[in-house]
Amino acid sequence: MNNDPKHWVARHVAALPKSGIRDFFELVAKMKGQDVISLGVGEPDFVTPWHIRESAIFALERGKTYYTSNLGLIELRREISKYVATHFNVEYRPDDQVIVTVGVSEALDLALRALCNPGDKVMFHQPCYVSYHPSIALTHGVGIAVPTYAKDNFALTAEALRAAWQPGAKVLMLNLPCNPTGGTCSREQLDKIAAFCIEKDLIVLSDEIYSELTFDGVHTSIASLPGMVERTIFLHGFSKAFAMTGWRIGYACGPALLIDAMMKVHQYTMLCASIIAQEAALEALLRGWDDVLRMREQYHRRRDLIVRRFNEVGLKCHSPRGSFYAFPDVTATGLTEKEFAVGLLEKEKVAVVPGIAFGDNGAGHVRACFATSYEQLIVACDRIERFIGGAKGTKA
Amino acid sequence: MNPVLKLLIEGGSLTTGQLAQVAGMTEPEVNQHLEQLKKEKIFLGWRPVLDLSHEAAAGAVVRAVIEVKITPERGGGFNRLASRLARFDEVESCYLMSGGYDLLVFVKGPSLQKVASFVSEKLSTIEGVLSTSTHFMLRCYKDQGFLLDQGDANTSRLNVAP
Numbered sequence: 002m003n004n005d006p007k008h009w010v011a012r013h014v015a016a017l018p019k020s021g022i023r024d025f026f027e028l029v030a031k032m033k034g035q036d037v038i039s040l041g042v043g044e045p046d047f048v049t050p051w052h053i054r055e056s057a058i059f060a061l062e063r064g065k066t067y068y069t070s071n072l073g074l075i076e077l078r079r080e081i082s083k084y085v086a087t088h089f090n091v092e093y094r095p096d097d098q099v100i101v102t103v104g105v106s107e108a109l110d111l112a113l114r115a116l117c118n119p120g121d122k123v124m125f126h127q128p129c130y131v132s133y134h135p136s137i138a139l140t141h142g143v144g145i146a147v148p149t150y151a152k153d154n155f156a157l158t159a160e161a162l163r164a165a166w167q168p169g170a171k172v173l174m175l176n177l178p179c180n181p182t183g184g185t186c187s188r189e190q191l192d193k194i195a196a197f198c199i200e201k202d203l204i205v206l207s208d209e210i211y212s213e214l215t216f217d218g219v220h221t222s223i224a225s226l227p228g229m230v231e232r233t234i235f236l237h238g239f240s241k242a243f244a245m246t247g248w249r250i251g252y253a254c255g256p257a258l259l260i261d262a263m264m265k266v267h268q269y270t271m272l273c274a275s276i277i278a279q280e281a282a283l284e285a286l287l288r289g290w291d292d293v294l295r296m297r298e299q300y301h302r303r304r305d306l307i308v309r310r311f312n313e314v315g316l317k318c319h320s321p322r323g324s325f326y327a328f329p330d331v332t333a334t335g336l337t338e339k340e341f342a343v344g345l346l347e348k349e350k351v352a353v354v355p356g357i358a359f360g361d362n363g364a365g366h367v368r369a370c371f372a373t374s375y376e377q378l379i380v381a382c383d384r385i386e387r388f389i390g391g392a393k394g395t396k397a
Numbered sequence: 398m399n400p401v402l403k404l405l406i407e408g409g410s411l412t413t414g415q416l417a418q419v420a421g422m423t424e425p426e427v428n429q430h431l432e433q434l435k436k437e438k439i440f441l442g443w444r445p446v447l448d449l450s451h452e453a454a455a456g457a458v459v460r461a462v463i464e465v466k467i468t469p470e471r472g473g474g475f476n477r478l479a480s481r482l483a484r485f486d487e488v489e490s491c492y493l494m495s496g497g498y499d500l501l502v503f504v505k506g507p508s509l510q511k512v513a514s515f516v517s518e519k520l521s522t523i524e525g526v527l528s529t530s531t532h533f534m535l536r537c538y539k540d541q542g543f544l545l546d547q548g549d550a551n552t553s554r555l556n557v558a559p
């Protein structure tokens with residue numbers, strides 16, 4: 002008899018690496034009680050706008066405590082359809098081309114599960130959101146990382162995509178604007194990427210969760226480009242733009258047949274997203290746009306502040322066109338990204354995430370989230386400046 | 398819009414140094430803007446927002462809102478009388494309103510008696526004041542954008558997240 006629980010864990014789960022973020026989380030947790038300013042978060046500092054919270058309370062008062070249809074409340078799907086048409090210029094039918102999910106997280110998982118046979122190849126650009134590679138592994142797909150580079154401000158290029166492509170590649174995961182780099186693509190590059198997807202018959206999973214937080218120019222969804230709506234699953238949610246991370250609510254839009262395949266997985270695993278969160282999301286779409294604009298304006302100013310300060314103190318940092326992450330190059334300090342992050346935390350009590358947590362190409366960088374008050378950001382920048390002064394001093 | 402004015406309207410509590418960083422200016426530039434706004438009588442001054450229900454401040458002030466009906470005057474309308482009322486130190490704010498009364502006057506005083514006597518002896522005896530209706534404030538839940546005594550802060554946000 003074998004009593005060691007280890008042998009019960011599925012091989013592909015046991016093989017998953019521990020998230021680099023997790024390590025760092027534990028390091029920060031140890032400093033509890035000390036005056037740590039965290040730029041290590043991945044969510045807004047704003048609380049969900051009150052009218053949205055209040056509508057959820059109202060839903061409870063009215064006894065909205067049941068399952069919804071698998072696809073989600075039809076009223077919500079109608080508003081999602083309108084919202085996506087208005088802001089992304091793509092038309093989806095509420096009846097069979099929209100599914101409401103438990104965050105973009107579930108939407109990503111559903112899409113991968115609906116698409117991947119064991120061994121199917123899934124391309125994704127790196128550095129990227131920490132879940133991408135593990136999610137592919139969990140669906141028995143094979144991930145192919147496409148590097149993005151600091152010299153391009155971490156924008157994905159069609160050239161890099163072509164260079165990384167392998168015969169049999171089936172899916173391309175896109176995240177523009179990108180967590181952790183804030184990278185986006187120029188319209189020209191996006192056109193080329195779309196053409197490449199058509200040429201190689203790739204289906205695109207487009208995670209546009211940060212799209213509302215685009216500060217310069219307008220966001221273009223790859224789904225809106227000619228010939229792409231047929232081969233794109235558009236993933237979006239409420240976590241970032243509406244400051245609703247804890248509600249766990251998102252959605253996917255795409256060709257009816259693919260949404261139906263995702264719905265099959267969803268109905269047997271999740272059944273439906275929480276009705277309370279769905280009601281809140283409905284309110285967000287009906288009356289929340291002003292809040293989005295108000296928050297975006299704050300993030301915009303904070304971005305300008307932190308990017309300016311980073312560059313002033315000698316950390317080369319491109320201005321992220323979108324998202325709430327700055328991704329400065331810390332190599333000028335003579336430290337690796339890990340040494341920088343750990344040193345900064347221990348000496349100056351500012352938490353940033355080492356770029357390597359988001360993939361090999363994140364080496365030499367750290368992710369600093371600027372979804373934090375001006376006052377805190379300014380103090381954090383002052384501390385980083387002092388830390389760099391000290392770090393340089395010891396090296397010299 | 399003037400970026401400094403915009404930040405002031407948003408109502409944060411930034412120092413001039415912080416305003417400078419947020420607006421991407423130098424501190425002297427921010428001060429220059431502030432001086433200009435003062436000159437133009439747009440920026441009138443700073444005031445602290447206090448939770449006066451707090452023990453440390455207990456009993457310091459009593460506040461009331463008074464609805465005032467007045468007779469408009471030929472030539473001046475409500476303005477002359479309104480600014481006359483507004484000059485009293487007890488008056489914190491004074492607005493001309495649409496609807497059932499003309500002026501809404503916020504007053505404060507060291508005690509209920511003081512406020513009451515201000516209303517009965519000064520305010521209501523001014524020529525042109527037709528009637529007053531005084532409402533004492535019992536408890537404050539939100540003042541000028543600040544929630545009082547409610548742990549709304551997102552202290553539960555994780556320090557590191559994906």
Ligand SMILES: Cc1ncc(COP(=O)(O)O)c(C=O)c1O
Binds near residue numbers: 210251
């Ligand atoms: C790129 C990206 N996709 C998806 C998610 C997860 O979003 P949700 O809260 O909708 O599950 C995040 C959250 O950090 C993210 O950064």
